[in-house]
Amino acid sequence: MSGLSPGTRYTYAVGTSVGELRGDDGSLSFVTAPPPGTSRPTRLWILGDSGTASREARAVRDAYYAYAGGRPPDVWLMLGDNAYDSGTDAQYQAAVFDMYPSTLASTVLWPTRGNHDVVFDGAGNDYYDIFSLPTHAEAGGIPSGAEAYYSFDYGDIHLICLDSEGSDRRADGAMMTWLASDLAATTRTWVIAFWHHPPYSKGSHDSDDPGDSGGRMRDMREHALPILEAGGVDLVLTGHSHSYERSFLLDGHYGLSSSLINAMKVDARDGRPGGAGPYHKPEEARAAHEGAVYAVAGTSGQTSGGSLDHPIMITSLNVLGSLVLDVKGHRLDGRFLDASGAIRDSFAIVKSGKGARGAAPAVVSSIRPNPAVGSTAIGFELAQAGHVSLTIVDASGRRIRTLVRETRAAGPDEIVWDGRDGSGRRVRAGVYFASIELGGRVSSRRLIITR
Template identity: 60%
Template sequence: MKHYLASFAVGLLLFGAAQPTSAAVLERGPYLQTPTSASMVLKWRTDTPTDSVVNFGDAPTNLTSTVSTPTLTTEHEITVTGLAPDTRYYYSVGSSAETLSGGNSGQFFTTAPVPGTTKPTRVWIIGDSGTANASAAAVRDAYKTSTGSTVTDLWLMLGDNAYPDGIDSQYQAAVFDIYPDLLRKIPLWPTLGNHDGHTADSATQAGPYYDIFTLPTNGEAGGLPSGTEAYFSFDYGNIHFVNLESYETDRSPGGAMMTWLANDLAANDKEWVIAFWHHPPYTKGSHNSDTEGRLIDMRQNALPILESHGVDLVLSGHSHSYERSHLIDGHYGHSSTLTGAMVLDNGGGRETGAGAYDKPVGGTNAGAVYAVAGSSGKVSGGSLDHPAMFASISSLGSMILEVNGNRLDAQFIDESGNVDDNFTIIKGDDTTPPIINKTEADDASSVTVTYSEKVDVTSAQNIANYAIDNGVTISAATLAADERTVTLDTSALTEGVEHTLTVNNVDDIAGNTIAANSQSQFTFVVIQTKDFQDGVAPTTAYAGTRDAY
């Protein structure tokens, strides 16, 4: 009997002390969701059920604040509240029995700034990244090398986050195993792609995508409540982000999503509007926006609402390429219907070229840039010749977006870290005078002058505003359709003689006048076509016996 009672007592002690019987293993995360100026959601997964504990503080060795929940679970989610805006907090996650991750300089989160305030903001953007392979890793590593120690504030994932079907194990391989260190310190905002949608249901917000991500439904991070995680908006400083669901949610003009979109944008008072979803309104990559229904729906139904409320940048994936438009407005039809009037600025938006894109603050239908960034996991070709696009590139890569006050700068960096495209949008009153970007002699009697921005037609075509040295006279000045380029008809130019063009009193379209006596040098060179190799081609198709100099 004594033996029985002793065994019973020992059994009680073991039963009470062995929850769990061994240390938990961290299988996923931690990762950051739904950042606001006063809160952050932290999530992680363990192999065995435990309670959930987050410790946080102002230094890795000073994690003096704690949030916990006693519920035993393998899927842990803690919302830390009462935080100061725009503040870095170091943190650890685990249970009441042990710390599983954190307490070091590489694990932290930063709260959002107060909505409406200006803060330099860096955003990393990847699309169709869910390949879980060396290509995705190369894009990741190129970004990490490029950004260096610069803090990334937000991270957008443009859909097809986990191939081929968006099941949990594919998310583990394509997201959590590829980006573990980034997930611990950069809040991630995803959107649903068609491959993610194979196992997700937006109507019920069920499936791996909706289980893995915690997204706002009631305006928790700013914007108008949507009532669903499928589409929503959020604010970060002076930026209003809009996330739409282009795969299986009703895309009709009178549907719930488009109705919400119009109401959300009508209530917005932030300076910048950036929208993102999976299916691009314009593309000629591995998909065709002229023939595919979801792409047509988003172009015809979402774009008029967005543009009427001053959207600045629209980001999508789906086509496995990088494509980026001019500053455009009002193009809702087939690609063949694009007109010059819809292209508000046909330059590249580059300050080193034709100049940044200029937009007024709060302007409606003032133009937007559309980017397809769907090559973060693979490239799949296509004709890449949509007429709305300034750049069309078949390379692996990702986008970096930086917003600071009234300035937005964007880059596409390839898997080797090269900057293959860039553009700038500047909002507000234009107070910068035009400058001469380039002067060239097209032939023996004409000179082309290219300005940094659009110029006033009257002043640009006044020949009294131009002078060329060495006795060259000017008989006419004609402004091109791009409103940046002026062709001067001149008296005969002498080959090989360097000339100086002097310009005065030319205004940009905002009324800023070019600096007095602005000058640019040019030389007239005769282009000659020469035969070589005795003009003999090895085959009839060979064109290498002639060249232009």
């Protein structure tokens, strides 16, 4: 289909050469995506592991329909395991086509593959027979050359689908190479990534267990997240664990849960508009390493428990539901809607302009160059005068060097780090953090040293 105008409602009918089967009364319609780069209020509906074709899945569906009041979502994502147990045509019929007929009639469904979507190995693969997914950047982004992973734009939002199930997950593989290029090319304000296997979870799957799910959770954490965070990702959505888990604003945590350190916590508050307040990013435009929220939303068809105690998570629930996102200008609101229609979690991210990162009295405002081979200039800003400490720490939390420990005046400042530790030795290539503390509040920014 071609020749359609952006942001326009079209009516359509479905039929054959003999006659129309449905829609001859004008009841079927859809709205095309807004012009790329334009900002408009946008609602996204996210379902994870919804493919049970059960009363639980119907309850989650009906709760969203009641909440939305008849308004179809603008963007609809499925996070994998869309049709249990094997992703056959009959299972997709029951779990998707018979389950969501009204939404399918008005809204594009953007899926990713889960482990249960690829079990069927009949003539072709029903996942690819059912979905026609962009390989040549037909909906935005850059060409991936594969239906398994792709990107698309909706207004000022850039969405990236990765394939954690069957594609090459190596850092130098085709998918990760494409990911880095796609992020470098986009100019959208918001970046949302989604795939099936969560980089962090203590639900029905344990992301610390290297043998769980064939190491897919570990691979995505170690190889995809550094690229995404360097590209300014705002939100990462996954399923697989049949739980709802949602993190604080995080950057640079690529190891086991035990390796989490304060320098990786961009903002460890709850991010709730009715609680500690939204997460703030200091730039209205997309920027690297300003933190991302990670959400596991795998309870749209069933729940399966787990310890639910991953240390990055603000909320961990064994509750049926779906995730609703509303993006308006420089604000993103997320709400986890349970199967009874109650909102069980909420968070917001606000891109509020230069110098704002919540209420932190001191922030690391810039690191140039980053990555750095030798010296790098670290910019920082104090909202108030006071005794400030600026240190370099490694990814394990070990202090490498103290650059500032004295009283400084309010306002912007800068210091150059020569890439050496406290003994004058050049540090090894790797990930480090510039961490600033004032008045008991810590703010950090990730930096990379290359050799």
